Amino acid sequence: MNIIEVKKLNFSFSRKDNLLIKDLTFSIKKGEIVGVLGQSGSGKSTLLRLISGLEVPSSGEIIIAGNTVVNENVFVQPENRGVGMVFQDYALFPNMTVKDNILFGLSKMNKKDRVLRLNEMLELVKMEEFAKRYPHELSGGQQQRVALARALAPKPNLLLMDEPFSNLDTDLRSSIREELKLILNKANITCIIVTHDRHDVDAICTHSIQMGKVLMEIK
Amino acid sequence: MIPNTVKRYFQKEFNGWVIVSILGAVVILLPILFILSSLLHEPNENWYQIRNYLLSNYVANTIKLVVFSGVFSAILGVSLAWIIAAYDFPLKRFFRWGLVLPLAIPPYIAAYTYRTMLGYTGFVQTTLKNEFNIHIDPELISVSSLRGAIFIFTIFLFPYVFIITRAFLENQSTSYIENARLLGQKPFAVFTKIVLPLSRPAIVGGTVLVIYEVLSDYGVTSYFGVHTITTAIFQTWFGMYDVNTAMRLASWLMVIVVGLFFLERLLRQRRRYNVNNKSRPLTPIKLRGLPSILAFVYCGLIFSLGFLIPIIQLIFWAKLTFFNVWDNSFFLLIYQTLYVALIPTVIIIIFSVIVANICRSQSTFSYILSKWVTAGYSIPGAIIAIGVLAMFISLDKWLAPFYSMVGLGDAPLILSLSLIMLIVGYAIRFMATGYNAIEVGFEKIGTKYAEASRLLGYGITKTFLKVDLPLIKGAILSGAILTFVEICKELPLVLLLRPFNFETLATKAFQFAKDEQIYEASIPSLFIISISVVSIIVFQFVGKKVK
Numbered sequence: 001m002n003i004i005e006v007k008k009l010n011f012s013f014s015r016k017d018n019l020l021i022k023d024l025t026f027s028i029k030k031g032e033i034v035g036v037l038g039q040s041g042s043g044k045s046t047l048l049r050l051i052s053g054l055e056v057p058s059s060g061e062i063i064i065a066g067n068t069v070v071n072e073n074v075f076v077q078p079e080n081r082g083v084g085m086v087f088q089d090y091a092l093f094p095n096m097t098v099k100d101n102i103l104f105g106l107s108k109m110n111k112k113d114r115v116l117r118l119n120e121m122l123e124l125v126k127m128e129e130f131a132k133r134y135p136h137e138l139s140g141g142q143q144q145r146v147a148l149a150r151a152l153a154p155k156p157n158l159l160l161m162d163e164p165f166s167n168l169d170t171d172l173r174s175s176i177r178e179e180l181k182l183i184l185n186k187a188n189i190t191c192i193i194v195t196h197d198r199h200d201v202d203a204i205c206t207h208s209i210q211m212g213k214v215l216m217e218i219k
Numbered sequence: 220m221i222p223n224t225v226k227r228y229f230q231k232e233f234n235g236w237v238i239v240s241i242l243g244a245v246v247i248l249l250p251i252l253f254i255l256s257s258l259l260h261e262p263n264e265n266w267y268q269i270r271n272y273l274l275s276n277y278v279a280n281t282i283k284l285v286v287f288s289g290v291f292s293a294i295l296g297v298s299l300a301w302i303i304a305a306y307d308f309p310l311k312r313f314f315r316w317g318l319v320l321p322l323a324i325p326p327y328i329a330a331y332t333y334r335t336m337l338g339y340t341g342f343v344q345t346t347l348k349n350e351f352n353i354h355i356d357p358e359l360i361s362v363s364s365l366r367g368a369i370f371i372f373t374i375f376l377f378p379y380v381f382i383i384t385r386a387f388l389e390n391q392s393t394s395y396i397e398n399a400r401l402l403g404q405k406p407f408a409v410f411t412k413i414v415l416p417l418s419r420p421a422i423v424g425g426t427v428l429v430i431y432e433v434l435s436d437y438g439v440t441s442y443f444g445v446h447t448i449t450t451a452i453f454q455t456w457f458g459m460y461d462v463n464t465a466m467r468l469a470s471w472l473m474v475i476v477v478g479l480f481f482l483e484r485l486l487r488q489r490r491r492y493n494v495n496n497k498s499r500p501l502t503p504i505k506l507r508g509l510p511s512i513l514a515f516v517y518c519g520l521i522f523s524l525g526f527l528i529p530i531i532q533l534i535f536w537a538k539l540t541f542f543n544v545w546d547n548s549f550f551l552l553i554y555q556t557l558y559v560a561l562i563p564t565v566i567i568i569i570f571s572v573i574v575a576n577i578c579r580s581q582s583t584f585s586y587i588l589s590k591w592v593t594a595g596y597s598i599p600g601a602i603i604a605i606g607v608l609a610m611f612i613s614l615d616k617w618l619a620p621f622y623s624m625v626g627l628g629d630a631p632l633i634l635s636l637s638l639i640m641l642i643v644g645y646a647i648r649f650m651a652t653g654y655n656a657i658e659v660g661f662e663k664i665g666t667k668y669a670e671a672s673r674l675l676g677y678g679i680t681k682t683f684l685k686v687d688l689p690l691i692k693g694a695i696l697s698g699a700i701l702t703f704v705e706i707c708k709e710l711p712l713v714l715l716l717r718p719f720n721f722e723t724l725a726t727k728a729f730q731f732a733k734d735e736q737i738y739e740a741s742i743p744s745l746f747i748i749s750i751s752v753v754s755i756i757v758f759q760f761v762g763k764k765v766k
Contacts, residue, residue, distance in 0.1 A: 056228050058224055078674055081674075084674060093668055093671070094668075151674075
C-alpha cells in the first residue's frame with residue numbers, strides 16, 4: 001500500500017521565478033525509508049514543506065494514506081495531514097521540558113494514554129532520565145532524539161526529516177545514523193529523509209530520490 | 220492554473236485572523252478616506268478666507284519648523300552619537316543613556332517651562348537682575364516665537380536621531396571605521412568621509428521621526444503663537460465648528476506628509492548597508508586633555524538643557540503648589556488618564572498580535588497590511604482626529620433612525636460625544652508603537668516553533684496560544700508599556716476628541732499653562748515625565764531591540 005503518492009508536482013516561489021520543483025512524481029510504500037538527495041537549492045526541503053502543507057504547490061497532487069491533501073481543488077491544513085516532521089534545527093519549544101514537548105502533540109488522547117505514549121517514546125529514544133530537562137540543557141544528539149520522539153508520538157502516517165545530521169559533529173554522525181535506523185525500524189514508520197550526504201542514504205534508507213532527476217533505486 | 224493556485228493559497232491562508240486584520244485595517248483607513256473625501260465637496264466661505272489670506276503663512280511656518288527642527292536635530296543627534304560611539308571621556312556611560320532622557324519631556328511641557336524660566340519674572344532674568352544687576356533685552360532670550368519653537372523641538376526631539384544613529388555606529392560600522400583609521404585618515408575625515416555617508420539611512424530614519432512629531436505638534440506652536448496648519452485645524456474646529464474646512468486643511472497637511480514619505484525614500488536611495496548582527500562593537504578611543512573636556516561639556520550642556528534644568532525647575536514649582544493641586548480631583552485626573560490610555564493599549568496590543576501573526580508569512584499581502592496598519596504613526600494627530608470626528612459624525616447621522624427608535628430623540632450625537640471616538644483615535648495613531656514591538660518579538664522566534672506545532676495537530680489559534688504567546692510575552696509587555704506611555708503623553712488628539720469636560724494629565728497640564736498657572740502645571744507635567752522615564756528605561760534596558 002502506498003503511504004504517499006506525489007503526482008506531477010510543480011513549485012516556484014513566485015510567478016516570475018523558474019520552477020524549483022518540476023513535474024515531480026513518486027510514491028512510497030508503507031515502512032519504506034526514502035532519502036531525498038540533491039545539491040543545496042535543489043528544492044529538497046521545499047519538497048518536505050509541500051508534503052507537510054507549509055507551502056502551497058503551483059500545481060500537482062499529493063495523496064497521503066489514501067487521502068488527497070492537495071490538488072487543484074483541495075488544500076488540507078498542515079495540522080490535519082497526519083504528518084510528523086523533524087526540523088533541521090529541531091524546533092523544540094524552548095519554554096517546555098522534554099516531557100512537555102513530547103506530550104504537546106498528544107492533546108487528543110485521554111490522560112492515561114498520553115502518559116503511556118510518553119513513556120513509550122522516552123524509552124524508544126532512550127531519554128527516560130532527561131524528561132524534566134529543557135532543550136537547552138541537552139546535547140545536539142539528545143535534542144534530535146527528543147525531536148524524533150515528539151514527531152513520532154502522535155503516530156503520524158508519514159515522518160519527514162529535514163537534514164537530520166547537519167547540526168551534529170562528524171564524529172557523532174555514524175553512531176547516530178545507526179541509532180536512528182534502529183529507532184525508525186522499531187517504530188515501523190514510513191519516512192522521508194532529506195540530506196546532501198550520500199552516506200546517510202546508504203546507511204539508513206531503502207530508496208532514494210535525486211531531486212531534479214528520475215526516481216532511482218540504490219539498494 | 221493561476222486561479223487554482225490562488226484558490227489553494229486562499230484555502231491555506233484565509234482564516235478568522237485574516238478577517239479580523241482586514242476589518243481593523245478598514246477602520247484605520249476610513250478616517251483618511253473621510254479627509255480625502257472633503258476635497259470632493261464644494262468648499263465654503265471659511266475655506267476661501269483661509270486660502271486667500273492665511274494658508275500661505277501656515278504652510279510657510281510649517282515648512283520652516285520642519286526644515287530647521289529637522290536639520291538642527293540631525294546635527295545635534297549625529298554629532299552626539301558619534302562622540303558617544305567613538306570616544307571615551309568622563310561620564311560617557313551616563314551620557315550614553317542620559318542623552319535619551321529629553322524624550323521623556325513632551326515638547327509642550329518644555330515650551331511653557333522654558334518660556335516661564337526665560338520670561339521677565341522667570342529665574343534667569345530675576346537672578347541676573349537681582350544678583351548681578353544685569354538687565355537684558357527680554358526679546359533677546361524670549362522663546363515665544365518660531366525661533367523658540369525650533370529650539371524646543373531640537374533640544375527635546377534630537378534623541379530620535381541620536382538613538383538610531385548611535386545604535387548603528389556602535390554595532391554596524393566597526394570594520395569600515397577601523398579600516399579608515401588604518402588607512403591613515405584623521406578623525407574629522409573619518410567622520411565626514413565614512414561615518415556620515417554610512418549613517419545616512421539611520422540619520423534620515425531618525426530625522427523623519429522628529430519631523431513627524433513636529434508636524435503633529437499643537438502644544439508648542441499654539442503656546443508660542445506660531446500659526447501652522449495644525450493650529451489652523453484646531454482654530455477652524457473650535458473657533459468655527461467647521462469640520463469641512465478643518466478636513467480641507469488636514470488634507471493639505473496630508474500632502475506634506477506624503478511628500479515627506481517620498482523624500483525619505485529618495486534620501487535613503489535603497490542604501491541599506493550590510494547589517495551584520497554578529498559584527499564587533501566599535502572600540503572607543505580614550506580622549507585626554509582638552510578634547511576630553513570639550514566632549515564632556517558638549518554632552519553635559521545638551522543634557523542640562525534637555526533634561527536637568529527643566530526638571531529642576533518643574534520640581535521647584537511643584538513644591539510651591541503641591542498642596543493646591545494634590546487633592547481628590549487630581550486623583551480623578553490620574554485615574555482618567557490611566558484608563559483612557561489602558562483601553563486603547565489593550566486594543567492595540569490584541570490587534571497588533573493578530574496582524575503581526577498573519578504577517579509572518581512574508582507575502583505581498585502581509586507587507587501591504589503591515590504598512591497599512593502602522594501608517595497612523597506618520598499621520599499627524601490632528602489629521603487623524605479630524606478624520607475620526609468626521610467619521611463618527613457621519614456614523615451618528617447614519618444611526619439616527621435607530622437612536623429615535625430606542626427613544627434617544629431625533630438625530631442626537633451619541634458616539635461623537637463619547638469616549639469611544641477618542642479611543643479609536645488613539646488606537647489608529649499609536650498602532651505602530653505596539654505593532655513594531657510585537658513584530659520584533661515574532662521575528663526573533665521565527666516560524667519554526669509555530670510550524671512544528673501545526674504539524675503536531677494544532678490550528679493557528681491554538682498554536683498561537685500554546686507556543687507563540689509564551690515566547691513573545693516579553694515583546695508584548697514592552698509594546699504595551701511603550702504604547703501606554705505614548706498615549707499618556709499625547710496632546711492634540713485628546714484635545715480634539717475628548718468628551719466635554721473630560722480631562723487627562725496632558726490636557727490639564729496644557730490648560731494650566733494656557734491659563735498662565737504655570738506653577739500648577741508642574742505637577743501633572745512631572746507625572747507625565749515620570750511615566751515617560753519608565754518607558755525609556757524599558758526601551759533602554761529591557762526591550763533593547765524594540766524600536
